[in-house]
Amino acid sequence: MKLGDTPAEADFRGRLREWLGKTLPELPAAPDPGDWPGRRAYDTAWQRRLFDAGYAGLHWPVDAGGKGVGPSMHLIFLEETERAGAPYVGANFVGLLHAGPTVATEGTPEQRARFLPPILRGEEIWCQGFSEPDAGSDLAALRTRAVRDGDAYVVTGSKIWTSHAEVADWCELLVRTDPDAPKHRGITWLAMRMDAPGVTVRPLRTLAGTTEFAELFLDEVRVPVGDRLGAENDGWRVTMVTLSFERGTAFASEAVACRREVRRLARLARADGAFDDLELRRELALLSAEFTALWRLVQWNVSEAAARGVPGAGGSVFKLRFSEARQRLHDVAARVVGADALLDGPWTAQRLQGLSYTIAAGTSQIQRNIVAQRLLGLPKGR
Amino acid sequence: MEFRLTEDQRRLQAGLRELLTDRQPTWAELTDVGLFQLRVPEPDGGLGLGLPEAVLAFEEAGRAVLPGPLVGTEVAAAALGLGGRAEVVRVPSRGPLLVPDLPELDHVLVLHPDDSLAVLPAAALDATPVRAVDPDRPLWRVDGGVPPGGHPFATGRPEARRVAADATLLTAALQAGLAARTVTEAVAYARTRTQFGQPIGAFQAVQHLCADMLARAELARVAVYAAAVSGDAEEIAGAKLLADEAAVRGARDCLQVHGGMGFTWEARVHRLLKRAWAWEQAGADRERCLDVLAGHL
Structure with missing residues (x-):
C-alpha cells in the first residue's frame, strides 16, 4: 500500500502545477450561472486550453486520441485542478465522461474518428437522453420509440433531466427498437444531433430557481443508422459501460473540494x-x-481499478456515503452562517443544488440495492 | 500511488484469516505466528514489518473477535521494546480506571489526560475484579489512583506519542475487522431466515440495513489502511472514529437483522456488540478523536 507519488507521478504533478499557475490567471471571469451560451463558451475554451497543453482525454486510450495514462495520473489531474481552483469539466461532462468513453469502447473506427476529436478539442458538447418521465430509477422501462425507415431510425418520445440540452450539439440517446423483447434487450444507443428537425428542448426550473436541465421532446426525429453505437437492441450493455465510468472517478474532484x-x-x-x-x-x-476517508476510498478504488482494468463496484459505496455527507456539510454550513442561510446567497445555492446528490446518477436507494444485491449477494425480492 | 495490498500483504492477510477461522487460537499460537513481533526489527528477533502489516493482522484479529491483551502487547514490543504481555489504558474523563485481563499482564501502559505515559509493572496496581459487560474481556478496577514510579514518559515525548497513536490505530483495525464480521453474520442470517415465504434478505428494508453496514465497514477499513500508511495523527483519529461507528452500529444492526434470536445469549450476536463497546473506549474514545480532529481544523 503506497499513497505517495512515484517519480513519474511527482514529475507529472509538478509540471501540471506549474502550468496551472501560469494559465489560471489568464482566464476570463466565469460567466453568470444563468448564461448558458456564456457557460458553453467558457467551458469549451477551458477544454481547448487543456487540449493544447496535452491534458485533454488523459485517461482515454491513445488510439481514441487520449493520452492513455493510468487512473492514478488522472486522479492527480483531478486533485491538482481542483486544488488550484481551475474550472470544472462543466458542459464537457457528458462528452468527456459518458459519451466519449462509450464511443471509444464501442464505436467503429469511423465513429471514433467523427465523434472523439471534437470532444477533446472542446468543439462539440454532448448531453444525455436516458431518463424519461416514466423511466427514472427503472431506466430499462424507457419507451421512446425508434422505428427503422431505410437508412435512418425515426425517433418519437420524450426525455427528462437532460443537462446542458440547451447548448449541446449531440445527445447520447437510448431508444426502444424492439417493444416485444424483454425490457433490457430491446434498447438501442443512438447519437442524435440536437439541431435535427423534430427536437424540442424545454428547460426545467430546479428548486434552486435555475435551469440546470431540460426536457426533450422528440417528434419523428430522423437519426442515420450510421450513428448507432453497437448492435441494434444491444444498447443496454453499451450503456452499462458508460455508467461504470460515471461511478469511477466522476465525483473524485468533488471529494477534494468538500475537504x-x-x-x-x-x-x-x-x-x-x-x-x-x-x-x-x-x-x-x-x-x-x-471526507478525508472518502478521498482515500477514491484512491483505493482507483488503484484497484488500475490493477483490474475496470471500475469496480466500490463506486456505489463511495456514491452512497459521499452524497449524504455532502448534504450534511451544507446543513452544517447553514448553522455556521446563521441567519445568512435564509438569504439567496452562494451557501444557499450550494445547499439547494446539493439536494440532487442523493437522487441524480442513481438514487441512494438504488445504490443500496446495488450494494446489497451485487456486493453482498442478497437475493432479489419478489 | 498504489493504494492496494501487495502480494505479501495479501498472503499475510489470508494466512491469518485461515488460522483464525472457526477456532480460537491459544496465546502461544498467536505469539508463534508473530502477531506481537510484526514490527520488531529483524535483528531483535521480529519480522521487521510496518504499521500497514500490523493493521492488516489486527483487522483479522478483530474479525475473529479475539480476546486478550492484543494491542498493548504489540505496542509495548514495537514502541518500547518490552517483552511480555501488556495493555494500554487511558485514564478516563469520567468513571473508574479499568484494566482488562490484569492478572495475565506483565506491564500496564497508562496514558494520562495530559498525554504523558507511565509504564508500570502490572503488580504495582491496587485493583479489584469487577463484573464486565463483555464476558471475554474481564476487567479490574484500579483503586486509589495510578501509583507513581515505573517508567514515566512526559507529555510530548516520542514514546508517549507513539504508544497513544499506535494503540488508537491498532484498536481501529480491530474494530474495522469486527465491523466486517457483523456484515458477514447479518448477511448469512438474512439469506437463510425465511419469513413471508422468502429469505428476509430479499426485503429491501433488510437489504438497505445491510448495505449501510457494508458502506460503513468499507469506509472504515480504507481509512484505517490510509492512516497506517500516512501515520498522520489526524487520519488516525478519523480512522478510529469511523471504525468505532462501523463496529458499534454494525453490531446493533446485526442484532436487529437476527430479530428475537439476536436478543438471546445463544445467538452470540451480543458478543460482537459488547466487544465493539469495549474497543470503542480503548485507545482513544469518540470524544477524544473528535477533539483531535477539531484541533486540526
Whole structure:
C-alpha cells in the first residue's frame, strides 16, 4: 500500500502545477450561472486550453486520441485542478465522461474518428437522453420509440433531466427498437444531433430557481443508422459501460473540494464564534474525518481499478456515503452562517443544488440495492 | 500511488484469516505466528514489518473477535521494546480506571489526560475484579489512583506519542475487522431466515440495513489502511472514529437483522456488540478523536 507519488507521478504533478499557475490567471471571469451560451463558451475554451497543453482525454486510450495514462495520473489531474481552483469539466461532462468513453469502447473506427476529436478539442458538447418521465430509477422501462425507415431510425418520445440540452450539439440517446423483447434487450444507443428537425428542448426550473436541465421532446426525429453505437437492441450493455465510468472517478474532484470546504467552514466558524459550540465543532470534525476517508476510498478504488482494468463496484459505496455527507456539510454550513442561510446567497445555492446528490446518477436507494444485491449477494425480492 | 495490498500483504492477510477461522487460537499460537513481533526489527528477533502489516493482522484479529491483551502487547514490543504481555489504558474523563485481563499482564501502559505515559509493572496496581459487560474481556478496577514510579514518559515525548497513536490505530483495525464480521453474520442470517415465504434478505428494508453496514465497514477499513500508511495523527483519529461507528452500529444492526434470536445469549450476536463497546473506549474514545480532529481544523 503506497499513497505517495512515484517519480513519474511527482514529475507529472509538478509540471501540471506549474502550468496551472501560469494559465489560471489568464482566464476570463466565469460567466453568470444563468448564461448558458456564456457557460458553453467558457467551458469549451477551458477544454481547448487543456487540449493544447496535452491534458485533454488523459485517461482515454491513445488510439481514441487520449493520452492513455493510468487512473492514478488522472486522479492527480483531478486533485491538482481542483486544488488550484481551475474550472470544472462543466458542459464537457457528458462528452468527456459518458459519451466519449462509450464511443471509444464501442464505436467503429469511423465513429471514433467523427465523434472523439471534437470532444477533446472542446468543439462539440454532448448531453444525455436516458431518463424519461416514466423511466427514472427503472431506466430499462424507457419507451421512446425508434422505428427503422431505410437508412435512418425515426425517433418519437420524450426525455427528462437532460443537462446542458440547451447548448449541446449531440445527445447520447437510448431508444426502444424492439417493444416485444424483454425490457433490457430491446434498447438501442443512438447519437442524435440536437439541431435535427423534430427536437424540442424545454428547460426545467430546479428548486434552486435555475435551469440546470431540460426536457426533450422528440417528434419523428430522423437519426442515420450510421450513428448507432453497437448492435441494434444491444444498447443496454453499451450503456452499462458508460455508467461504470460515471461511478469511477466522476465525483473524485468533488471529494477534494468538500475537504477544502470543511476547512473553510471551520475558519468561518472560528471567526464568528460558532466554533465555540461543542456540537457544531464536533460535527465539523466528523465531516472532516468522513471526507478525508472518502478521498482515500477514491484512491483505493482507483488503484484497484488500475490493477483490474475496470471500475469496480466500490463506486456505489463511495456514491452512497459521499452524497449524504455532502448534504450534511451544507446543513452544517447553514448553522455556521446563521441567519445568512435564509438569504439567496452562494451557501444557499450550494445547499439547494446539493439536494440532487442523493437522487441524480442513481438514487441512494438504488445504490443500496446495488450494494446489497451485487456486493453482498442478497437475493432479489419478489 | 498504489493504494492496494501487495502480494505479501495479501498472503499475510489470508494466512491469518485461515488460522483464525472457526477456532480460537491459544496465546502461544498467536505469539508463534508473530502477531506481537510484526514490527520488531529483524535483528531483535521480529519480522521487521510496518504499521500497514500490523493493521492488516489486527483487522483479522478483530474479525475473529479475539480476546486478550492484543494491542498493548504489540505496542509495548514495537514502541518500547518490552517483552511480555501488556495493555494500554487511558485514564478516563469520567468513571473508574479499568484494566482488562490484569492478572495475565506483565506491564500496564497508562496514558494520562495530559498525554504523558507511565509504564508500570502490572503488580504495582491496587485493583479489584469487577463484573464486565463483555464476558471475554474481564476487567479490574484500579483503586486509589495510578501509583507513581515505573517508567514515566512526559507529555510530548516520542514514546508517549507513539504508544497513544499506535494503540488508537491498532484498536481501529480491530474494530474495522469486527465491523466486517457483523456484515458477514447479518448477511448469512438474512439469506437463510425465511419469513413471508422468502429469505428476509430479499426485503429491501433488510437489504438497505445491510448495505449501510457494508458502506460503513468499507469506509472504515480504507481509512484505517490510509492512516497506517500516512501515520498522520489526524487520519488516525478519523480512522478510529469511523471504525468505532462501523463496529458499534454494525453490531446493533446485526442484532436487529437476527430479530428475537439476536436478543438471546445463544445467538452470540451480543458478543460482537459488547466487544465493539469495549474497543470503542480503548485507545482513544469518540470524544477524544473528535477533539483531535477539531484541533486540526
